[in-house]
Amino acid sequence: MSVLSDSGPAGPAPVDAVASPPRQGAVRRLLRSPVAVVALVWVLLVALLAALAPLLTSASPTASQITNALAPMGGANLLGTDGIGRDVLAQLLYGARTSIVGGVIVVVVSLALGLPAGIVAGYYRGRFDAVASWIANLLMALPAIIVLLVVLAQFGRSTELGMAVFGVIIAPGVFRLVRASVLAVREELFVDAARVSGLSDGRIMRRHVLPVVIAPTVIQASQLLGIAIVIQAGLEFLGLGSPNQASWGGMLSDAFQNIYAEPRLLLFPGLAIVLTVTAFSLLGNALRDALGVGGRMPRVRRRATVVAAPDSDVPAPVVSEPPGDALLAVQDLRVSYPKGDGSVSEVVRGVSLALRRGEVLGLVGESGSGKSQTAFAVLGLLPPTARTSAERLTFDGTDLQRLSPAERNRLRGRRIGYIPQEPMSNLVPSFRIGSQLTEPMRHHLGLSRAEARRRALDLLARVGIQDPGRVFDSYPHEISGGMAQRVLIAGAVSCDPELLIADEPTTALDVTVQAEVLDLLRSLVAERDLGVVLVTHDFGVVADLCDTVAVMQEGRIVEEAPAGRLFDAPEHEYTRMLLSSTLENSPSRQDLPPAVPDPDEPEPLPLSSSGGPR
Amino acid sequence: MTAVQEPLLVADRVVVDYPVKGWRQQPIRVLRGVSLDIGPGETVGLVGESGSGKTTLGRAILGLAPVTGGEIRFQDRDISRLGKRERRALSKDIQVVFQDPYSSLNPAKTVEDILTEPLLVTGTARAEAGRRVRSLLDAVHLPVDAGQRLPREFSGGQRQRIAIARALTRDPKLIVCDEPVSALDLSTQSRVLDLFIEIQQRTGVAYLFITHDLSVVRHVSHRVAVMYRGELVETGDATRVTTTPEHAYTRRLLLAAPVPHPRRQAERRAERHRFLAAQAAAGPAGS
Known part of the structure; x- marks a missing residue:
């Protein structure tokens, strides 16, 4: 028989038949989602406006003209001015800078701490994992806002400092996510194979573990940006940001003071915050869909993948009318x-x-x-x-x-009784064997509890279980696979x-x-x-x-x-x-001598394509 | 055996314990002093x-399971307690093919990446590695353009061929094959087994072929060792062990494997019942 392909004379077509679009797919899938495109456009627009703020408006966001306070929209100030005469448009544009920079600081700090710590803890386990997890739990138990207030009160009002501290506080979220992903991938055989291939631990983490962790991390980073913007706006609203910097939170604070005089002032920063945070959140969801989180293929054996061919020309196998006594x-x-x-x-x-x-x-x-x-x-x-x-x-x-x-x-x-393939996954782990056996009998046959129990014990003895009473009172995890299959057979014929x-x-x-x-x-x-x-x-x-x-x-x-x-x-x-x-009648190899390479031949390994040193 | 040859690998009373979670729990003894040797170019x-x-014995040889007692010698050198660096150096000589072709290949890497990785870490030039990959793909009978594809584009049998190619990249002297065909369909299984034999004849690599299936073992092995509860109960030439076993457990194993023919299976079944009855009559030895 040919060894050229696994398909053989009768199997499905080989390689080409199952070709599917390989990588790049994630970006394309992302762009196919309208929600993702809208969110992405909004985020990019905000970033662009923030970057080009000096070109878009000549007004300074911080220069106040008391004489021109609460100016209406239109004219020199396109969106009017606020309670102390600062230009709203300029504040909005420069405020976007503050928000984005703050968000980026949070993400960079939390990833810088959480990602490597999570990878190392998940890969090596042991003492580092214990210490890192303990620190992570401690940080998660701290009330973030109070820590921020204390730090800002102690070290002065600074957006950057506040966001960096927040990044540290939120890093355990990244750490735990990364660690859990690494623990899962650590069990995969390809990691063992990489170790056997002679790769160093550092290289395995970089080449095999990191890529699997990237997808969930990117998604979380997107969500973090949204959270960071909200937190930052909150701090600014409380007046804890730098006074010399425009920010959406600061605008809200000012608008709040003038809420009766000029309620429209709430509109612009409010909208900017809501839309941007929503955009990041939706983007995170869309990324989750596009990346198919975990990044791993479901391990489905080709159970139901036969593609229909037009089969009108294939004669159905001739089967006579089933006999009248057919069950x-x-x-x-x-x-x-x-x-x-x-x-x-x-x-x-x-x-x-x-x-x-x-x-x-x-x-x-x-x-x-x-x-x-x-x-x-x-x-x-x-x-x-x-x-x-x-x-x-x-x-x-x-x-x-x-x-x-x-x-x-x-x-x-x-x-009609049914015996499944996997005995363990067909027993409910949290119920005793006995109750799983007697329940159908009481339901279908109307037996009393005592009758059902007696009958179940008989059945367990009938399927060759030595100690029916003990198995009857056991939970599924307490019995072996062979025993579980006997229990299911007993159930099927009960x-x-x-x-x-x-x-x-x-x-x-x-x-x-x-x-x-x-x-x-x-x-x-x-x-x-x-x-x-x-x-x-x-x-x-x-x-x-x-x-x-x-x-x-x-x-x-x-x-x-x-x-x-x-x-x-x-x-x-x-x-x-x-x-x-089937190999039943195949000759055994014992009569053939072991394949010892011929010592006279200098290059006994014809697999290598060149004679060069390896 | 043509036993003039020095054995390639010797397992000498190997003991493996796995720690159990919890304070002061006794570790579980998985291997209880296993001794086995594998000659060059031989399949055991x-x-x-x-x-x-x-499986634990295979993992101990690969350095993936902790050896608690005894030693494993490869080319007369104890490899059971190597440091990381020495273990990595040994990867040139000892390789692996795992059971599950779905989890043993990184789903995010192309076949070429998977195959060149072991070469690139040892400083092989990329062009040379690429040439090597083409000859490897050819050796396992996959099309040359397979290198550009991802593992998921291949069937189970084809993935196992990729895993074999990866094991072969650096011309190992021994490959530990852990149930490499159990996840495959029947017709695929026999073709992959033939590939194992063909590669052995071409390269002279030795196999430790781990499986639960006696007919698979008879097909590929020169010698067979039978393991039961962490001990080897019988070792010998493949034909003898798989047809006229000496140890009671091996006989039970053989008689339990159904023959794919109704009449002969009925005979084997009757023989098995006779054997079990005789065992039971002989006393409660074994279980």
Whole structure:
């Protein structure tokens, strides 16, 4: 077989098919949001006006002409003058400078302290982390305004000093955010791989940790700018800024004194503050969306990414009308999901199945083949965005598509059981095993508490748990994964279902535990005449348990046959390829000698492209 | 074995303890004196179930887990307690391929960045590093233009090829492979295993191949070691250990692995039931 690509003869297309726009995306995504564009334009406009203030007005923001106090708008003073005759427009423009400079000081100080401290604390943990976290907690406990008042009273009124102190006080916010992000990324294997690659700690922090931390930090910086402007305006309003400097807060203070004489004076600084702070806040939100915070890809295994192809020309596999005694009959089942760009991705494309009582049907396929989606469609547990249709979907003669959600729910608990793949995530951690087992029985079967308890203990003993009483009283975290899967199987059969749907029930288990769970399932099937749909990717499991096997590829069943025939004489090329990929009969390597490079050859490593020193 | 060769790596009664949170808690002993050797160009398969300590042994060799007792010798030099600088120097010779190809590649870096990084830190010129990347991509059968792409644009099997290429960048003598194919689909898995074998035949690199899957181990290994609760219970030639194991635990492991054929699986199942019944009759030894 070729080793040229992983797609093989039957798999999806390789590299090119999944190409998506790589980087730069974040900026483009940001600019696609109208809110972000408006906010960005406003922020840039404020910055520009502040920078060009001397060119835009000849008036001085601080020169007061008592004779010209409270002048109306228009004329020499475009926006009028304030209570002591200072030009409002000039104050507004120069005040923007004060606000922006103050905001930048806060951000620079808090980042300069919080970012490196957070990275080092998160990366090394240990003593530095303990000390830094302690200091951060202390700073957070201090009342910011009081500290500011004390510092400004002690060292004189200065906007810059006030903002620098505020930057220190707010730095723990940055520190904690950065530290938490680093702790998360620290667990990623690529950081371990970088260490094994021989990178120094400093380089790992710079090259691998910092980029992950940047995104949330940028967002927080944007929010900090907004907060800083409010705090600063507050200080100026209280008269704690430098008296020789125009500021929005100072303007508000003056306007407040003249609120009866000239209320319009409140308007300009008020609007400037509100709009600018809002702009920074919205910008932060838009950045959060654009960067998809955390900067990490969700680790979704390609479960439902088969892109629909026009399949009118593909003949549906010929399946005869399901026999009348079928417990479960599915005909032409289709499941699709709408995609972001308006198109539809069909993940199950015309699946037909029939299952009798006492029969185990294996649904086999690789990831993305639609096998789990088929099982969930039968259970009626697909996410609400899924669109399901079927010519026929009946359980023991009942049309499942006609049932109301409530009726379907009743059926699911009682006559259709479900065994999930991940046992632990399917038990509620804060309830005891016992209450999780008895609850459905009391609800569906109307049993009393004592009856349900007795029955649950019987079931736990039946699924091979040595000490049912102890497990009954345990919380999920107190039992092992294999034990949890037995509990879930006990739960699945607790209401005497007729049909069992098992989605990779042993994939998360060790082989020795898997063998025991398979034994258990086999004996339950024989004992209760259960019909079972077993979703799996493991042909060993199929061979162990299944009577019939349906092989799925890209949303379709490509072959269905009794287990014996499928393994002995697979008909479809894809089935043959899958079976040939199992390693069971592959020769062991023991007979080949270890690949020791030939000592006579001076350059025994043909991988290197040049003979130069490495 | 062709045992004239000096072993490349020797683990000598290695003990690893992990501290437990909380005051005066006893640390957990994960490895209880494990001894193992790997020859040049040899693949040693390490099999065990979850919690057996197989991954910890790999991490101890890589310097990612603390060695509490015993020692690990690489080319006759104790590497179990190296300083940071010495450990970094050793990265030329000992490399790793992890299980999860989704988390082992930095999602924000292009494949070329990922592959050149180990070269650039050791002072290789950028042009030379670029040439090296192209030959590495070729060696793992990825298209040459793959270097410009991000990891997320590749399937699981392709990412694992990238991880293999990264391990190969500086011509290591030993690669620790920690469940490198368990996250992959069946057909992808066999192709990636064949790539491992092909690369070994071309470069003479040795593998410590950690996995829970006996059939995988038989396919790639010359020798197999079986780990159970922090100890090696059996070591030997791959065919013998995976077909006629001596230790009871290995037999249990082998008999529990289902054969992908209904009739033969029914036979193995019956044999397993006989074996377990005999074990139970023999007394409460083991669990």
